[in-house]
Amino acid sequence: MLTLEEALIATGGGVLIGISATILLAFNGRVAGISGILEGILPPSDENTRWRAVFLVGMIATGLAMAPVLPDAFIDVNRPIWLVTVAGLLVGIGTRMSNGCTSGHGVCGMAMFSKRSFVAVGVFLTTGILTATIAGQILGGV
Numbered sequence: 001m002l003t004l005e006e007a008l009i010a011t012g013g014g015v016l017i018g019i020s021a022t023i024l025l026a027f028n029g030r031v032a033g034i035s036g037i038l039e040g041i042l043p044p045s046d047e048n049t050r051w052r053a054v055f056l057v058g059m060i061a062t063g064l065a066m067a068p069v070l071p072d073a074f075i076d077v078n079r080p081i082w083l084v085t086v087a088g089l090l091v092g093i094g095t096r097m098s099n100g101c102t103s104g105h106g107v108c109g110m111a112m113f114s115k116r117s118f119v120a121v122g123v124f125l126t127t128g129i130l131t132a133t134i135a136g137q138i139l140g141g142v
Helices: 004-028 034-039 049-069 081-097 102-109 115-139
Strands: none
Touching (some): 034 102
């Protein structure tokens, strides 16, 4: 069960994600799908590379700036680097297969009542729950 402080931190993070997604949509007309933004800076790139790079750098810089301020908001993943790498690659493959990630579908797509996004988020959640449950059994907990 979350403590009140943890719940407030999580809520604050969610609010910041929502604000950044709203600003990006309002001023750039773009959906804040992180996998699409990242893909857009990889070669071959186009005229949108600059704003994409700035968005990603800002996201990373904010996390780095907040780590010393709210260290409890960041978890220590006590897993082998190869396992974390494989997990990251699988997430990347999944985002390409679904034409979007949790931020694009979950934050932006569902807010725009996209049927495709509701289905994608349902698949994300189901797969995540199953994977966490199975991995927890195999690896002995999270």
